[in-house]
Amino acid sequence: MKVFVIDVSRCNGCYGCQLVCKDEHVDNDWSPVAKPQPDMGQFWMKVKETVHGSVPKVKVEYVARPCMHCDHPACIRPEDQGAVYKRTDGLVIIDPEKARGKKELVDTCPYGAIYWNEALEIPQKCTGCAHLVDEGEVPRCVDACATEALKFGEEEEFKDLIAQAELMQPELGLKPRVYYVNLPKLFVAGEVYDPQANEIIENAAITLTDLATRQSWTCQSDDFGDFWFKRIVAGKYALRIEAQGFKPYAMTELNVDKSLNVGSIALEALK
The missing domain is CATH 2.60.40.10 (Immunoglobulins)
Structure with missing residues (x-):
């Protein structure tokens, strides 16, 4: 099963992951896993900047936030008849055809990772670059990370990092497959x-x-x-x-x- 491991302490806030996600998905149709992302309004990989403290004691930290690709996704509902599904490798995908018109799916994600494409009338989110993973490559955001803050691969490969990692909002019980090391405190x-x-x-x-x-x-x-x-x-x-x-x-x-x-x-x- 695939996982993301994100070491927040390594991130220097270059926003490269956010930018290359746009480059990979805007104007590109990766059916059947994703239709083109709009030019504006959607960030399937989004970097959240947090400023801690006040001058002169200030720290700025950056947290990259893709879809959490949960083991128990709140966005997968029986009534949607496969509009959202989980692959055998752990990536959670919104089927762009079956999910057409289902704007309510946007509100199912407590992490705010699902967006509505008004032009195509479909909900959209990070696919983990499943089209690249299927070719044996890593997601664009991981490939572009100059500081190796983002890692992607088999869970067993990162077991030592995962042992010291945290989950985003674990109390939700969704069991995300995105693990964070050195989350801001x-x-x-x-x-x-x-x-x-x-x-x-x-x-x-x-x-x-x-x-x-x-x-x-x-x-x-x-x-x-x-x-x-x-x-x-x-x-x-x-x-x-x-x-x-x-x-x-x-x-x-x-x-x-x-x-x-x-x-x-x-x-x-x-x-």
Whole structure:
């Protein structure tokens, strides 16, 4: 069975995968797996850009999103009589003839991967470039990825990567065959300084504690006085800063529902 494995940490946001998908499918008829994609309005491979934090503590991450080619696709319904089907290799295909006029299929996908082609009156989506796969090739998006962030092949081939991967919205129970490594998470960041000396403070011990689980993480401020806690989940946290010669500093509750820059924190020197 075929799978996609996407390493988000390797993606540099070139949008090459999105562009070559358009090049492969606009004005090209790959029947019986796909009719031509419109020039505008559809991105069967779509790169989602997310900006985390605020200046100067900012991270930009890119997540490539094709059809998830689920094992239990919400778009396959008995009443549609084969308008959408799953191939033996795992790729999910919308039959452009049987699906004609079935605009309601657009709303069946919780990932928003199905589009409506008004001119042809058919729902359309990523096919995993099934026409290329049948020739022994990989999808165009994978072939074009300069950083090898996108991989495609047999599940067994990528078992080590899959073991450390995550699924998009696993709670839906659809069992996607697109696996993500290093999916974006939230961060808490800031900097520590001495206002009297007007200098940053290196090697301050910063502790972040999850108020729900009581789990704690510790780091030290770097040569610029900066500190980062990366890849944390949303929740409520406490932050404590300690440095030799300074009074401890505490934030008793931080509501982290998005990446948070707590700013420049001044420590008071001991007398």
